[in-house]
Amino acid sequence: MDTETPYSETEEKIFLAALEEFSLHGKQGARMQQIADRAGITKALIHYYFRSKDRLYEAVFAFVVRRYFINIGENIQPGEHFADTLRNFIDRYIDLLEKQPALPFFILRDIAEGAPVLSAKIREHLLPRKRNLPFLFVSSFEAAVASGEIRQHDPIQTLITVMGACIYFFAGFPVLSVIIPGLKRERARFLAERRDHIFDIVYYGLTPRAENR
Amino acid sequence: MDTETPYSETEEKIFLAALEEFSLHGKQGARMQQIADRAGITKALIHYYFRSKDRLYEAVFAFVVRRYFINIGENIQPGEHFADTLRNFIDRYIDLLEKQPALPFFILRDIAEGAPVLSAKIREHLLPRKRNLPFLFVSSFEAAVASGEIRQHDPIQTLITVMGACIYFFAGFPVLSVIIPGLKRERARFLAERRDHIFDIVYYGLTPRAENR
């Protein structure tokens, strides 16, 4: 994994084990011993490097959120057409989720408790930047409405729809794979189709048509 | 709350407090003492009625899932047109989530651990029934494709899109309300619009149009 952090080898092992355990069981549910076991070191070493469980969690959470914003919020360019912006967003979002499948659960756990950490991070990282993702999505959307590329609709509602459509596959996968036979085996193909599907439904659903039904 | 259960008043208080605490902090994170405090009784009483934390959690989980399937999976009739099926599904799903806003987090926590409990319940309750929701959605979808009401598309992909679009508003609300100013205040109106929006985008995105662009 490319943590891009100046961590020592041991720190890295601890960090990755912690990420895994926290994702799986949450802050409270995760056990220091199990993190140590997974990392192949002693409990005491975790404290040597990260001081306390709280700080370890904080470190992991901060890293996860930073990666989230780097992948999603930054360096995004609005396409000339809304079609480009939309397609780009879907691909980017799904890429991120594929790279970091534990992410939704990590985030959702914080959200379940009222998102105390996440909303602070959003206020700190996302909102101050002018070129953040929601902003770009909305402005690209509105420009496309003005140019007639798409019909009048609420950009925020659309954004929520797209995000939900992307994330639910990952968050709901264990359940979906029970309902849908063969999903686990064909996950890759299904996911590739998923990108096209979301784009097609949403974009087609937004573009005006000749007749007024 | 209408638990429809033969619980005594005290049991009910405990149950509701547990539901709240488990939703908020998960099985491990929830504290028996805090459940007791919230219910306004003593820790020992919880054990008197529910024996152990495990059993209490099991009781709460079973209830939540049962309610979920009752509201979603049962008594659903496919509409004559797919438009009706779709609209009905969206309304039903959002109604349920509105009534039980803790539900997504409750479910998602189980999913995060690989959905051990939930997948068992699905296999037990949902799959054996012929008239379950995914089945009806898919068959209504395919009938509509055959009749020309909607164009060719993957019904499963569409189902996932719709579910994700519905659920994400609730699961992501704390985050969304940071990003979108005034969302908290106008939640009701936004949610009402949400139903129309999802239906419109998806249905409009599915229906064929005169010109082939």
Add this chain to the structure above:
DNA sequence: TCCGGTATTAACCATATGATTAAACATTAT
């Protein structure tokens, strides 16, 4: 009124678990 069962509590117990410590081990510089 008193008895018997049910409900409820306060105090206590056992243990899991986060945290600390002191000693051993490794590595590097002098």
Add this chain to the structure above:
DNA sequence: ATAATGTTTAATCATATGGTTAATACCGGA
């Protein structure tokens, strides 16, 4: 070689927490 600094471990501690118990309050029926 040896001191010094950094890394790692085994053993131990302190406490939070799930669970138990025995005593007490409550309440309906004889």
